[in-house]
Amino acid sequence: MAQASHLQLPSTQILHADRKDSLQYGELHAPVYRNIAYHYDQSADIAAVFQGNKKGYTYGRQTNPSLTALEKKISMLEGGLDSVLFASGMAAISSMLFALLQQGDQVIASSYLFGNTRSLLESFIRFGIELVFVDTTDVKHVEQRLNEKTKLVFLETLANPRTQISDLKRIGELCLSKGILYVVDNTMTSPALFQPKQVQAGLIINSLSKYIGGHGACLGGSLTETGLFDWSQFSNIAEIYRKYPVASQGLMQIRKKGLRDMGGTLSPDSANLLALGLETLTLRMATINRNALAIAQFLANHPLIQQVYYPGLAQHPQHQRATTLFASYGGLMSFELVEHIDLNQFIDRLQYFVCSSNLGDNRSLVIPVAQTIFYEIGSQKRKEMAISEQLIRLSVGIEPLDDLLADLDQALTVA
Numbered sequence: 001m002a003q004a005s006h007l008q009l010p011s012t013q014i015l016h017a018d019r020k021d022s023l024q025y026g027e028l029h030a031p032v033y034r035n036i037a038y039h040y041d042q043s044a045d046i047a048a049v050f051q052g053n054k055k056g057y058t059y060g061r062q063t064n065p066s067l068t069a070l071e072k073k074i075s076m077l078e079g080g081l082d083s084v085l086f087a088s089g090m091a092a093i094s095s096m097l098f099a100l101l102q103q104g105d106q107v108i109a110s111s112y113l114f115g116n117t118r119s120l121l122e123s124f125i126r127f128g129i130e131l132v133f134v135d136t137t138d139v140k141h142v143e144q145r146l147n148e149k150t151k152l153v154f155l156e157t158l159a160n161p162r163t164q165i166s167d168l169k170r171i172g173e174l175c176l177s178k179g180i181l182y183v184v185d186n187t188m189t190s191p192a193l194f195q196p197k198q199v200q201a202g203l204i205i206n207s208l209s210k211y212i213g214g215h216g217a218c219l220g221g222s223l224t225e226t227g228l229f230d231w232s233q234f235s236n237i238a239e240i241y242r243k244y245p246v247a248s249q250g251l252m253q254i255r256k257k258g259l260r261d262m263g264g265t266l267s268p269d270s271a272n273l274l275a276l277g278l279e280t281l282t283l284r285m286a287t288i289n290r291n292a293l294a295i296a297q298f299l300a301n302h303p304l305i306q307q308v309y310y311p312g313l314a315q316h317p318q319h320q321r322a323t324t325l326f327a328s329y330g331g332l333m334s335f336e337l338v339e340h341i342d343l344n345q346f347i348d349r350l351q352y353f354v355c356s357s358n359l360g361d362n363r364s365l366v367i368p369v370a371q372t373i374f375y376e377i378g379s380q381k382r383k384e385m386a387i388s389e390q391l392i393r394l395s396v397g398i399e400p401l402d403d404l405l406a407d408l409d410q411a412l413t414v415a
């Protein structure tokens with residue numbers, strides 16, 4: 001099995017970031033600012049802030065010092081120019097689409113997208129957006145559907161629950177050469193495993209609710225601008241945002257039209273909790289990666305398991321791609337039980353894998369897929385997406401590996 005390349009994550013910078021800012025009392029960790037409004041002695045100063053000529057805070061819906069502290073850390077982790085935070089991953093994605101698309105545009109998206117993102121994109125059809133889903137594991141499917149109306153290509157690094165890995169690098173090169181915005185959702189890998197900037201992404205999405213926070217204690221989402229996309233080629237930027245540097249026009253429009261006007265603002269308390277979780281991201285991911293690989297190997301060798309989907313296994317169709325691109329293979333996997341084993345009974349026998357719909361939590365989680373997160377799309381689409389009725393998803397946590405293996409072993413032994 002190939003060894004995944006190692007990504008140098010700046011944990012030192014994450015831990016020391018707040019100390020370097022001029023906080024009022026030299027706090028080591030930026031405090032929670034629950035404040036909404038700000039006073040200015042001079043009306044010229046508030047005008048300068050409104051007009052973008054001076055940095056400052058105006059109103060809590062737009063940003064807040066607790067959010068700025070986390071925005072800086074996310075930008076640093078993604079190697080980006082700037083980031084905007086939202087109340088959830090879905091708020092980030094919906095605000096981005098709302099801010100950037102116009103009637104008549106076409107969007108090419110991965111056919112393996114997170115279900116809620118797929119559902120959201122489908123809602124935009126009502127507003128005159130043409131939507132095309134393609135198998136993004138091969139760049140040629142994207143290339144075939146590109147046309148002069150294509151505004152953006154949207155995909156995820158690692159698909160949930162079947163773990164397909166998009167042709168990230170070649171799609172990035174294609175988008176760059178055609179001047180098309182490349183939007184990559186990095187939630188499943190997190191910046192601890194992968195920086196989409198390396199494959200030319202223009203905008204990066206993270207649901208902070210998952211690995212970044214790790215605790216499952218609050219929702220959050222972010223959009224990061226890498227500076228690689230030439231916004232002068234993007235016809236949907238309003239004239240008023242053309243006065244900003246070209247590299248930041250897109251995120252500026254998202255900040256104003258997407259965050260300010262739609263109001264999906266992250267709460268300062270959540271930003272603070274997410275920043276605390278983020279401090280241990282690299283430690284957690286190292287344990288999660290080690291646990292998940294061992295669990296995938298255990299399941300792959302078990303006679304009651306039909307199939308295991310995990311990019312760390314040599315038989316995974318994009319194993320080589322994952323090895324080249326990612327620092328490791330992550331904590332998400334899915335598997336199919338052999339037909340005569342009752343899926344619900346198996347899950348109910350597990351002690352440490354908690355039956356829950358979240359992922360990226362410190363705790364190991366388990367969920368039956370077809371009956372829950374893929375229930376709404378119906379059996380026909382499940383068949384098309386190769387989601388078996390016996391499919392189970394695991395999100396591996398940070399518990400000691402022996403406990404997790406023993407738990408799976410006992411649940412399969414009784415069977």
Ligand SMILES: *Cc1c(COP(=O)(O)O)cnc(C)c1O
Pocket residue numbers: 088089090091114117156160185187188207208209210219220221
């Ligand atoms: C969970 C998730 C989202 C949505 O994030 P929320 O914070 O739950 O709104 C988006 N994309 C992916 C890949 C996710 O896993």
